[in-house]
Amino acid sequence: MSHSINTSRRRFVSSSAAITAATFLPFNAWSQQSSVFRLGALNSITGVGGPYGPAMLESIRIAVDEVNAAGGAAGRRIELFAEDDQTKPDAAVLAVKKLIEINRVEAVVGIWPSSVGLAVMPITNNAGLIMMNTCGAPEMQVENKRGLAWMFQASNAVFGRAFAQIARQRGFKRPAVMAFNNSTFVGLANYFKETWEAEGGKVTDLVIYEPNQTSYRTELNRVLATKPDIIALGSYRPDATIILKEWFQTGQDCSFIMPGWTANEGLVEAIGKEATEGIISVSNVAANEHPAYKSYAERFRAKLKRDPDVFAAQSYDMVITLALAIEAAGAQAGPIDVNSKIRDVTGQDGDRIDSFVQGRDAIKAGKKINYEGASSKLIFNDRGATVPDFGVSEIRNGKLVLKETVAGSA
Amino acid sequence: MDAVAIINAAINGIVIGTLMALPVLAITMVFGIARFPNAAAGDYMTLGAYTAIAVQTFLSSSLVLGVLAACLVTALVSVFFYLWVFRTLESRSNISRLIASIGVAFVVRNTITFFAGQDQYNLDVPLVRAWNFDGIRILPTDLYIMAIAIGALALVFYVLHGTPLGRRMRAVADNPDLAAVSGIRSRRVMLYLWVLCGVFCGLGGVLLGIKAVVVPELGFELLMPMFAAVILGGIGNPLGAVIGTLLFSVSQEIASLYVGPAYKIVMAFLVLLLVLLFRPQGIFGRVMAAR
Numbered sequence: 001m002s003h004s005i006n007t008s009r010r011r012f013v014s015s016s017a018a019i020t021a022a023t024f025l026p027f028n029a030w031s032q033q034s035s036v037f038r039l040g041a042l043n044s045i046t047g048v049g050g051p052y053g054p055a056m057l058e059s060i061r062i063a064v065d066e067v068n069a070a071g072g073a074a075g076r077r078i079e080l081f082a083e084d085d086q087t088k089p090d091a092a093v094l095a096v097k098k099l100i101e102i103n104r105v106e107a108v109v110g111i112w113p114s115s116v117g118l119a120v121m122p123i124t125n126n127a128g129l130i131m132m133n134t135c136g137a138p139e140m141q142v143e144n145k146r147g148l149a150w151m152f153q154a155s156n157a158v159f160g161r162a163f164a165q166i167a168r169q170r171g172f173k174r175p176a177v178m179a180f181n182n183s184t185f186v187g188l189a190n191y192f193k194e195t196w197e198a199e200g201g202k203v204t205d206l207v208i209y210e211p212n213q214t215s216y217r218t219e220l221n222r223v224l225a226t227k228p229d230i231i232a233l234g235s236y237r238p239d240a241t242i243i244l245k246e247w248f249q250t251g252q253d254c255s256f257i258m259p260g261w262t263a264n265e266g267l268v269e270a271i272g273k274e275a276t277e278g279i280i281s282v283s284n285v286a287a288n289e290h291p292a293y294k295s296y297a298e299r300f301r302a303k304l305k306r307d308p309d310v311f312a313a314q315s316y317d318m319v320i321t322l323a324l325a326i327e328a329a330g331a332q333a334g335p336i337d338v339n340s341k342i343r344d345v346t347g348q349d350g351d352r353i354d355s356f357v358q359g360r361d362a363i364k365a366g367k368k369i370n371y372e373g374a375s376s377k378l379i380f381n382d383r384g385a386t387v388p389d390f391g392v393s394e395i396r397n398g399k400l401v402l403k404e405t406v407a408g409s410a
Numbered sequence: 411m412d413a414v415a416i417i418n419a420a421i422n423g424i425v426i427g428t429l430m431a432l433p434v435l436a437i438t439m440v441f442g443i444a445r446f447p448n449a450a451a452g453d454y455m456t457l458g459a460y461t462a463i464a465v466q467t468f469l470s471s472s473l474v475l476g477v478l479a480a481c482l483v484t485a486l487v488s489v490f491f492y493l494w495v496f497r498t499l500e501s502r503s504n505i506s507r508l509i510a511s512i513g514v515a516f517v518v519r520n521t522i523t524f525f526a527g528q529d530q531y532n533l534d535v536p537l538v539r540a541w542n543f544d545g546i547r548i549l550p551t552d553l554y555i556m557a558i559a560i561g562a563l564a565l566v567f568y569v570l571h572g573t574p575l576g577r578r579m580r581a582v583a584d585n586p587d588l589a590a591v592s593g594i595r596s597r598r599v600m601l602y603l604w605v606l607c608g609v610f611c612g613l614g615g616v617l618l619g620i621k622a623v624v625v626p627e628l629g630f631e632l633l634m635p636m637f638a639a640v641i642l643g644g645i646g647n648p649l650g651a652v653i654g655t656l657l658f659s660v661s662q663e664i665a666s667l668y669v670g671p672a673y674k675i676v677m678a679f680l681v682l683l684l685v686l687l688f689r690p691q692g693i694f695g696r697v698m699a700a701r
Binding site for chain 1: 415418419422426527528529530532537538539540542547549551618621622623625627628631632663666667670671672674675
């Protein structure tokens with residue numbers, strides 16, 4: 001009997017040693033030979049991102065279907081695993097760990113808010129995974145030390161500059177700035193001030209306010225006392241609702257320029273047509289003229305019966321860009337190799353292509369390619385960020401009316 | 411800083427202070443009679459605001475009906491949690507009741523978000539311009555809010571000092587054992603107390619919802635400043651609660667003219683600190699001798 005105990009003990013030791021060794025292997029070692037590319041979608045389905053998340057996930061599905069219908073990328077079918085981050089960093093961390101540890105994904109796409117992006121990036125970086133997002137906090141670019149994160153939406157530094165340029169073009173002379181106290185909006189406020197004062201002139205006042213208050217009247221009165229002709233307002237919808245309500249009540253004449261994810265029909269619904277009339281709303285807009293957009297938008301409309309917003313178009317581009325990079329890296333490539341091909345498939349010196357199939361055939365023919373996406377031209381800077389075109393809209397009678405488009409990164 | 415700006419800030423502080431005095435009064439009375447800091451008060455306010463939203467969405471656009479429904483629903487919920495949770499813990503230490511009230515707060519808030527989600531709601535109130543007196547701005551809506559809040563406060567002070575119920579309440583607050591010996595049925599006093607707590611929190615929540623936006627964290631975010639106001643006025647003292655809240659919110663608004671708005675809450679706590687340095691028992695608090 002003692003003999004059998006010995007063998008089982010030996011077996012136990014050897015098998016546990018094997019298991020221990022296996023857990024130390026990086027994830028990509030598991031998937032090297034796999035004929036499937038495991039893709040994680042981390043979207044803000046519920047919470048503040050709720051208006052955007054579901055359409056982003058649908059766009060990711062549209063792109064995955066496109067790639068799989070064409071026989072996969074480098075012969076690898078894309079398998080999608082979707083999770084909801086509830087627009088909260090804590091929920092996002094749990095969800096991304098599940099995607100990495102249980103679903104063993106090789107890339108995570110579709111991350112919407114910067115709070116989630118900044119929380120998730122250390123985890124994807126440690127696991128050596130590609131992470132594609134629409135986050136706007138300037139810190140995203142600073143933290144992107146391994147070059148594995150890709151920002152498909154303009155940073156708020158760029159937004160701040162764009163706000164200043166648009167306000168100047170429209171003939172405003174005395175701007176003031178009010179911003180919510182977080183990295184996103186303080187960044188926007190400071191870049192606005194910097195850009196405005198670099199081109200001459202002064203910002204009458206810059207007020208950073210504390211979030212979660214029930215009234216911002218004193219802060220607002222302080223700004224209004226400097227008699228600005230326009231206020232650059234970096235706010236989310238709840239605080240913007242209170243501030244605009246209180247501004248309207250004062251009766252003082254003043255214009256507002258705001259980011260498009262706050263100044264939209266939802267804001268009109270909250271405070272009515274009268275108080276929102278004439279607000280200038282600046283947002284990234286999809287590349288409506290690109291063939292990639294037209295083909296994608298048609299499929300999107302067939303499913304959701306409306307036009308895609310810019311975040312949805314960005315999500316579609318994430319998957320197509322990734323698929324082209326997989327194609328370029330070859331069937332045996334792990335995430336790091338795929339990642340290194342992302343710049344190659346969006347490089348400006350390649351042949352312009354507008355769809356996955358077109359790009360795949362060009363790669364097979366040994367050509368350099370440049371994917372011009374549905375959301376933008378996808379020109380990534382050295383920190384992995386791109387700048388889509390800006391749409392300048394005005395709220396007129398409760399509806400957003402597009403006035404002009406300003407080119408993004410050239 | 412010119413006088414107009416200071417007067418405007420003070421007016422704003424007085425309006426918010428009067429409004430906030432309602433839930434603060436509820437907290438201080440629960441502390442005085444049931445003897446624990448009720449951390450669920452903030453979420454009772456949120457519940458009131460959401461009830462008014464529900465009435466406006468499903469029943470009628472009348473704000474008056476919304477306010478009444480908010481008071482009623484919050485009072486019922488408040489009594490329900492008294493009977494279910496706080497009565498059971500009556501003989502335990504006040505720490506266990508404090509912890510239980512934090513639990514109640516979570517239950518209320520998460521039940522709200524389960525049905526209403528995280529997105530903001532707005533009470534449907536027409537936007538009107540302020541009356542402008544040489545730069546000093548007064549909002550008609552604020553006057554209504556003040557009138558309702560002052561009316562409610564006057565009523566509760568009348569109840570406390572002019573009716574037999576108030577005398578019983580004050581007797582229980584002073585010395586529960588002596589009150590029981592004198593034949594006061596403390597159970598009934600407690601029921602009235604929790605009804606009052608619910609009504610005042612609910613009313614405060616709706617009035618706040620009219621001024622601001624209705625989000626799930628509406629009341630919870632205010633819990634710390636409300637507790638500070640209770641301490642400032644003297645714990646358990648109703649008049650102190652009102653004065654404390656007014657002082658706290660006026661100093662907050664005026665301070666934000668001089669320091670950055672990011673520091674306004676700091677300045678308000680500085681006032682609290684100064685008062686407590688000279689009067690550790692709070693403005694109206696009694697000195698409690700410890701043996």
